[in-house]
Every structure is written in structure tokens, then in C-alpha cells.
Amino acid sequence: EHLRENAKKALATSPQILVEKSMLGWKEVEYEVVRDVYDNCVTVCNMENFDPLGIHTGDSIVMAPSQTLSDEEYHMLRETAIRVVRHLGIVGECNIQYALHPESLEYCIIEVNARLSRSSALASKATGYPLAFVAAKLSLGIPLNEVQNAVTKKTQACFEPSLDYIVxxxxxxxxxxxxxxxxxxxxxxxxxxxxxxxxxxxxxxxxxxxxxxxxxxxxxxxxxxxxxxxxxxxxxxxxxxxxxxxxxxxxxxxxxxxxxxxxxxxxxxxxxxxxxxxxxxxxxxxxxxxxxxxxxxxxxxxxxxxxx
The missing domain is CATH 1.10.1030.10 (Carbamoyl-phosphate synthetase, large subunit oligomerisation domain)
Structure with a gap:
């Protein structure tokens, strides 16, 4: 029913549509990663949607850090995010969105945004890590360990934020x-x-x-x-x-x-x-x-x- 309805809307504006595997009901998880020109990477924040996949992340209740991921799932997605950023050669900030099967380690990458996004703004406010400021410095070729966190004034940008609260x-x-x-x-x-x-x-x-x-x-x-x-x-x-x-x-x-x-x-x-x-x-x-x-x-x- 949903397929017919969405196909009807899509075909009204385009002569062809792409039908892919349905992942409705999977968990939706996001990671924010920064990388400098010297290949140093930091995962600034990870977020999890309260609502399962199928609802736009802008219309979902989102929590940071993730609450239901096991240690294995968390590190699996973190390592994948870093590999993706390095493979694409992104210098600056990157947002990666995953669909994770709720009962296995199967996952798919939904989206890779090699830029600041709406989720990046949430991650910055949630962690106190100024992503826009750091991304601008990294794009100028400055390494992570030389960029001072403009919010804390004490730590460098190479320190991964650790949250003892939930946003x-x-x-x-x-x-x-x-x-x-x-x-x-x-x-x-x-x-x-x-x-x-x-x-x-x-x-x-x-x-x-x-x-x-x-x-x-x-x-x-x-x-x-x-x-x-x-x-x-x-x-x-x-x-x-x-x-x-x-x-x-x-x-x-x-x-x-x-x-x-x-x-x-x-x-x-x-x-x-x-x-x-x-x-x-x-x-x-x-x-x-x-x-x-x-x-x-x-x-x-x-x-x-x-x-x-």
C-alpha cells in the first residue's frame, strides 16, 4: 500500500523510480566525525532516533548519546564511520546516518553528508564541541591537536567529548x-x-x-x-x-x-x-x-x- 502510494507520487514528477529494500523498523543512528589533513579522526557525537527508520530524522525524537546500542554495535559503527571519512578523503566535518537491524549486526549507510547539517548543530550544542569552528580551522590545514576548543578554552579539538548526561x-x-x-x-x-x-x-x-x-x-x-x-x-x-x-x-x-x-x-x-x-x-x-x-x-x- 505504501509502495503504491509513494510510487504514484514519484511517477507524477519523474518518468522512473528506484525501488530498494525496505528497512522499516530498523534503528536509525547518526555519527558526527571530524578529520584533518594529517588523517587524524575524532568521533564527536553519536545520536539515536527514538522513532525507528521510516520517519525523517528532522521529524524524529533524537537522543544523544545513543541509548540502546551494545558496545560491539557502537564500536562497529564508529570504526565504519572513520573508514568512510578516510576513504572519501573528507577534511573537516562529516555526518553519517545508519540503519541498524534491531536484532543483528546488519547495517546500511543511509546518508553521508560531508558538510555541516541540522544534526551537526544539535551535536555541537549537545557536546559543547564547536563543529563549525573546528571544521573551518581544519579546512585551512591546521591539525586537530593545534585547534583549541573555543567553548572549553582548555582542551584541543582532538579530545573526544564524553557525556555524563542525556540530550x-x-x-x-x-x-x-x-x-x-x-x-x-x-x-x-x-x-x-x-x-x-x-x-x-x-x-x-x-x-x-x-x-x-x-x-x-x-x-x-x-x-x-x-x-x-x-x-x-x-x-x-x-x-x-x-x-x-x-x-x-x-x-x-x-x-x-x-x-x-x-x-x-x-x-x-x-x-x-x-x-x-x-x-x-x-x-x-x-x-x-x-x-x-x-x-x-x-x-x-x-x-x-x-x-x-
Whole structure:
């Protein structure tokens, strides 16, 4: 059905189309790499999409660093990124996007951007590593060990950033301003902006970002109500800008388990378990007064990203 629909759109503007292997449901991972003229390479940041492959990375919730990759997967993709950059002879900054099979080590390179991109801006803000500044210096032939990090003022550009926090990027949509535009999100980007949050845990980072993207969002709560089970499952199966709130509704109302949500959305179990932890904490807190909340319970609530 999707193939016919997309082929119809493509053939309306072009006499031929290219049909490739479908990788829907695979993980989408990005690496930012810098290289100097002396063949020194540094992987500045890696990011993982909350949503599986099939949704444009500009319309996906993205987290840095990656959360569900094993050590083997992380280093396999890192080494591949460095080999690609060296093979292409790129001097400066490069963004590489992968599709990774969720149950094996099979992967494909989706895209190689030998330039600063939207993801590069996110990586710079997430790590404090000034990619644009460093790329400009490298293009002038200056080696990595002689370029000072303009943000830290203490380290050189050859130091790989190490994060002890989690950054979450959530797109901002404004579908109401565009008449006749489908609210479905897919391979064509529809977001008009994005927000970035920083937290010590995935739960904290996600809830902060949800509140920032729209002041009316209370966090990981069912802000938009889907009246019937059919509407809820349709929203989960065919994502729109409201899918994260559909997941919240399914978890708060206990209508679908984590395993069922994974089967429908193909979102990784780990992400869904973390969302479930937010809901479990809410279930404990919702019937309490402030006087009843203990120190440990308050600490747990803050770790789960609940606001003051």
C-alpha cells in the first residue's frame, strides 16, 4: 500500500523510480566525525532516533548519546564511520546516518553528508564541541591537536567529548497553519523547529523536552485523547505529530503492554520501558498530598523528570 502510494507520487514528477529494500523498523543512528589533513579522526557525537527508520530524522525524537546500542554495535559503527571519512578523503566535518537491524549486526549507510547539517548543530550544542569552528580551522590545514576548543578554552579539538548526561531533541510542528496538509509524519520533513533538553536520565530529558516544545504540554501525559481503541492503534501504527501522546495514553490507561506497543510502533523496548517508569512513578504520586511525599519519593520524581 505504501509502495503504491509513494510510487504514484514519484511517477507524477519523474518518468522512473528506484525501488530498494525496505528497512522499516530498523534503528536509525547518526555519527558526527571530524578529520584533518594529517588523517587524524575524532568521533564527536553519536545520536539515536527514538522513532525507528521510516520517519525523517528532522521529524524524529533524537537522543544523544545513543541509548540502546551494545558496545560491539557502537564500536562497529564508529570504526565504519572513520573508514568512510578516510576513504572519501573528507577534511573537516562529516555526518553519517545508519540503519541498524534491531536484532543483528546488519547495517546500511543511509546518508553521508560531508558538510555541516541540522544534526551537526544539535551535536555541537549537545557536546559543547564547536563543529563549525573546528571544521573551518581544519579546512585551512591546521591539525586537530593545534585547534583549541573555543567553548572549553582548555582542551584541543582532538579530545573526544564524553557525556555524563542525556540530550533529547523533539521537533516542533505547526500543522494548523497549513491547510490541507496531512498530519502523518514520514520520509518528508514537516517540522518547523525543534527544542533541546538536557537531563541526567532519559526520563528527565524526555519530560523536559516535551514541556518545552509547547507550554501546554504537562510532560509525558495523554494531552490529546483518542476516544476509541481503533483510533489509538491507528495513531500508533501510522504516526502523526501526536504519537508520543498516544503512547502516553496507552500506558496511563493500561490498554496496551510494552510488548504490544513495540509490535505496533517498532520503537525499541528500552525506550518504552523508560516511558513506563515515568507512568509508574505518576501512579504512585497522583493520590498523594505534598505532605505525604517522602524525600526518596521526591528524588525519584525528579529523576523521572517531573517539574517543580
Amino acid at each position: 533529547t531533541k523533539i521537533p516542533r510542528w505547526d500543522m494548523s497553519k497549513f491547510e490541507g496538509v496531512s498530519k502523518e509524519i514520514g520520509s518528508a520533513m514537516k517540522s518547523v523547529g525543534e527544542v533541546m533538553s538536557i537531563g541526567r536520565t532519559m526520563e528527565e530529558s524526555l519530560q523536559k523536552a516535551l514541556r518545552m516544545v509547547d507550554p501546554s504540554n504537562p510532560g509525558f501525559q495523554p494531552r490529546f485523547r483518542f476516544e476509541t481503541m481503533e483510533d489509538l492503534i491507528q495513531e500508533l501504527k501510522v504516526p502523526t505529530d501526536r504519537r508520543i501522546f498516544a503512547i502516553a495514553q496507552a500506558m496511563h490507561e493500561k490498554t496496551l503492554s510494552v510488548a504490544e506497543l513495540h509490535d505496533i510502533t517498532k520503537i525499541d523496548h528500552w525506550f518504552l520501558r523508560r516511558c513506563e517508569a515515568i507512568v509508574k512513578n505518576w501512579d504512585v504520586l497522583k493520590g498523594m498530598s505534598l505532605d505525604d511525599v517522602t524525600h526518596d519519593l521526591m528524588l525519584e520524581a525528579k529523576k523521572n523528570g517531573y517539574s517543580d
